[in-house]
Amino acid sequence: MYNGIGLTTPRGSGTNGHVQRNWALVKPYAKDKTHKSEQELATLDAASNKQPNKEILDHERKRKIELKCAEFADILEEQGYSEGVIVNKVNNYRKMLMNQDNGKLGTVVDEWGRPS
Structure with a gap:
């Protein structure tokens, strides 16, 4: 028995007790559906478009700066500079x-100000 449907036990019934859905039932179309007003749609849209987290954007900016510094250090190392000179130049860079x-290092943003 499943949800009160079917046999309590399939013993002696000649079936295995498997209950199937009745696919022949056609549900009537709901004619009285309530649609959202323009004001409700506008408030939902405004709630879904929130600004990006400043801390995450700052972290991304710092990561890009560190990537550029690592590339610069590799270039200086290939040119044969000593370790102390490389550290000083990378720190200055x-x-x-x-x-x-100040937050504009190659950041491509979409129409809502989110980085893409």
Whole structure:
């Protein structure tokens, strides 16, 4: 028995007791559906378009700066600079990028200000 439908036990019934759905039932179309008004749709749309998290955007910016610094350090290493000179130049380059950038380092944003 499943949800009160079918035999309590299939013993002696000549069946295995498997209950199937009645696919012949056609449900009537609901003519009195309530549709959302324009104001409700506007509030739902406004709630779904929220601004990106500033901390995440700042973290992405810092990651891009560190990637550029690592690439710069690799270039300097290939050119044969010593370790101390590389560290100084990379630190200066990092400071320059942090001051110059202020959140606009190659960030492509969509119409809502989210990074794409």
